[in-house]
Amino acid sequence: MKYVLYRANGFGSTCVEAALELLNLPFDRIDVEVLGSAQERARVRAVNPAGQIPALVLPNDDLMTESAGILIYLGDLHPEAGLAPTPDAPQRPDYLRWLLFLSSNYYSTFAITDGPERFLADERQHPDLLTKSLERRKQFWKIMEDGVFPGPYILGEAMSLLDVYVAMMSHWSPRRDWFFEHCPRLSGAVRATEAHPIIRSVWKRNFALEAV
Ligand SMILES: N[C@@H](CCC(=O)N[C@@H](CS)C(=O)NCC(=O)O)C(=O)O
Structure with a gap:
């Protein structure tokens, strides 16, 4: 029996695709266009x-x-892979904290910018909404950057699915140049994560570029 992943290149499905591949779980991909035609959205x-x-x-x-929930679920289901701290591990609170911090704060701003009309009918106010969303994204990254990360990965010696989540999101707005300049410690973890051969190949498909 296989997993089936509804996905699109570079979208939030990228981290799940990476997790399934890192865990060597068989799955089928179904390409969809979440921001496409009415028929496709239906x-x-x-x-x-x-x-x-x-x-x-x-x-x-x-x-x-729910991207963070899926990562937590898959990581917990396969503790032997060491991609998630176990519930009693000292890294567990940070793992849960930052996965949920990103999904509920940073990721949720894309619901606004991907469809500002869903929040404000007056189109003249949309540019403000986009500007404010961008500012909030930057604030959230800085809050996370200022957290305590021992390196080389976010939780220490071992790469976790949190690193995969952050590496995926580093490709999103405000984009890599800003991210690398303002979040040097997170960038170190992203570079280490993107050196992993499985991440490289998933990234190549999803972001159509060299990983680092
Ligand atoms: N809370 C969800 C957010 C998922 C999400 O917003 N996905 C985007 C693509 S990256 C999407 O499908 N957007 C379509 C829409 O908002 O209508 C999660 O963490 O998985």
């Missing part, structure tokens, strides 16, 4: 009523959504 909503990816159908046919 196709996505038929799978995930929120109209979003990642959407992962589990081998028992249950649906799972």
Whole structure:
């Protein structure tokens, strides 16, 4: 029995694709356009009523959504891979804290910029909404950058799915140049993560560029 991942290059499904590959779990990819035509969006909503990816159908046919939740689930299901600190590990609180910090704060701003009309009918106010969203993204990255990270990865010696999450998001707005300049410690973890051969190959497909 396989997983089925609804995905699009470079979107939030990228981290789930990476997790499935790192864990060597068989899965099928189904390409969708979440920001595409009304018909295409309806196709996505038929799978995930929120109209979003990642959407992962589990081998028992249950649906799972929410990028951070999926990463936590997969990492916990395969502790032997060492991609998630176990519940009693000292790194566990930071692991959960930053995964959820990113999904609920940083990631959620994309719901605004991907469809400002969903929040404000008056188009003249959209540029302000976009500017403010960008400012908030930068603030959230700086808050995380100022957290205590021992390196070389965010939680210390071992790469975790938190590093994969951050590496994916480093490609998103405010984009890599800003990220590398303002978040040097997180950037170190991103570079270390992107040196992993599986991450390199998943990134090549998703971001159509060299990983680092
Ligand atoms: N909370 C969700 C957010 C997922 C999300 O916003 N995905 C974007 C693509 S990266 C999407 O599907 N956007 C379509 C829309 O908002 O209509 C998660 O963490 O998985």
